[in-house]
Amino acid sequence: MSALPTPDFSYRMRLIGHTDQGGRSDGLQIMVHRGFAYVAHPWSGGFSIVDVRDPSRPAPAGFVAAPPRTWTIHLQTHDNLLLVVHALDLFADASFVDERAYYSGSVGETLGTAGQSGGSPRSWSAGMAIYDLSKPAQPRQIGFFPVDGGGIHRIWYVGGRWAYVSALLDGFTDYILLIVDLADPTRPVEAGRYWLPGMNLAAGETPGWGKDRRFGLHHAVVSGDTAYACWRDGGLTLLDVSDRSAPRLIVHRNWSPPYGGGTHSALPLPDRNLLIVADEAVADEEADGRKHTWVFDVREPANPVSIATFPTPSETDFPRKGAHFGPHNLHENRPGSFVSSTLIFATWQNAGLRVFDISDPYQPRQTGAFVPAAPVRMIDRRVRPQVIQSADVFVDAQGLAYVTDNNAGLSIIEYAG
Template sequence: MKLLAHHELAGFGGLGEGMAMQLTSDGRRILWLAHESAPKNFSGVDVTDPTAPKLIVQTELPHMKLRSNSLDVVGNTLVVAYQASEVGIKPAGVDIFDVSIPETPRLLSHFDCSGPHSRGVHAVWFVDGKYIHMSSGAPDFQPRNPLDDQFYRIVDISDPTKPFEAGRWWYPGTREGDEAPPPARLPKQFDTGFRTHNTNVFPDRPDRAFVGYIDGGAVVLDISDMKDIKVVSQWNHSPPFNGFTHTVLPLFDRGLWIVSDECVQDNGADWPKLVWVVDARNEANPVPIGTFPAPSFEAFAKRGGRFGAHNLHENLPGPTSFRSDTIIVGSFFNAGVRVYDTSNPYQVQEIAYFVPGAPKLSPAGAIQLNDVYVDDRRIVYTVDRFTGGLYILEMNI
């Protein structure tokens, strides 16, 4: 992994899990980045020449109690998630922008998800130009436990000026009034909630949603009828592990899922947080068959900040995205970005990595690489959770 460029984004870090690339009508490549913390909302970086990235726009959040942790782009339509620091705060939901002129994003509409028990939207998935799949609260949803406030929602934006809800599903027993009993919770130290994180739907199987349901594990849903969503399968390793299923990446041709946890505690306190290989040839009975080789606990756990798995490059179906059924790229906080060959799913091999030094003024005292995106040129983009900004890498494998 060769470092091609590093951009500090005018000193505004705090980058979240939103990375998406737009191919403009004049042939430019714009990398859109969501900021995990105020005051900035999202940034656009021209990476047409990956060795010379140029910041072309950086927008402001309405106030300091919001974060725009996630975004996606299809064509000239950008969708951005807004999550508040407390329930009841507005705005909370999704903004839809026209970015046909990337330097001047134009707001088309806002889909409101605020409410007395809602913090809004944590993560969005938008790849087909029609539906936003997201982890969201709602004004009419009261969780039995406040940690369970975000569930799976589908929003139709066929007309981006008039978004509307097309479907929803939540983990049985997590909403007030459910007939199902509340789910058994992890020990308080590790209880991070039965709520959605990534909600991935691919053109290969538009009738399936692959959902990381945090402490609820990996959940696959039949969404062929969005008004009547049904569970296809569930797989959960917690307990005995410590929860927070983040991403479920299906490898359709191979009948596999790659499932990543998220480390959410510093200094290895919730270790191990792993990336799993799950045999899903029989989708009703998924079976774990291995894990990715983990970075050394001794080398990284006490280095500073979080240590463990987080997100994966998710084989996005757009024209600028790298896609592979064997090569998987993931972000691991202070253990950097790592590349794996899964040709033998029973014996995954690490084949490349990049771990930069500690950024200036980082409160973690170490790098905290939060997310990763790989384009069709095999250029790798990764961002720091705090102050490190954007790193652009050449992947030679």
């Protein structure tokens, strides 16, 4: 067993396992399920299966290649199902060679799909692949949910009949919410959809935001009959999804401007009537401004009130370190994982993994930190700084945090709190 990489910084956290995922050291979303980690790759064209039954000795156990020109960067697991997004590999498209083009302006308009309706030929796969996980190291595809357009970005699925996906469809400016009926996972069908007014160009709607802004759904997290949806520069919506065929707006809040947008991840804490919302940092060296993770009081769902922000990591000059500094993903309290309404695990890109205690929601405190070592080599095919970019975090039921990186492999971290 080779020596573990020495972290740049740690506080009340220690590295217990690390893997380059069979030479594919790039990773985005990760699910840990029944002793195996499923790691979606942003650059290596597919997803990996890693045996983590002994988390101190993670071992590559398989790889499923993506179709040509296709992203499979997000995935979900529950029971015997694995759901994987299929979308155009945007960062391999000439329109998005400069990543700023992806984060500013409507993706559908940049690609030229926003004015279309009815579909057109595609050279990539667009939709959601459904796999059977009866054999965890050998996913077997059993179904596919196709869409006309760029494809699906992210999914929320925690079992049962309904999956909630963000989809770029022909005729729309950007990603909208689709609800997918998985009563028969071999034959998924659309149940309902929701978009912000102005997004449906094919229906004659006109956007009310500027050309340099992105009103597009990153994803929604659903608790009970409420979907908490983050719309990048469009802020936050709470949606009533009790009727899956007709999602209904409860409230729309947007704090951009004056803040810099990038609203990315929502984490509802229903037992405390709280909601955590992370705004993603999407530009190097804070060129898009200081981004925050917000605490909302949602006792009155129609009037969510921001009551605090998480403290910003400050052990070094992270804004000048290079690449992105600021929030990205939150551990989402999935069934079967670590579930807490007081401890929040969050990735902070070049500042690694952070743990926050919100026992007092008005005064969040940082109680753990881990900044992995810099990447040994760059998998990202764009010209990027060779610094850590911690991407996603999954915390298992034993409290071990599994953290992916754009280039630096999978880190398995123990929290001493």
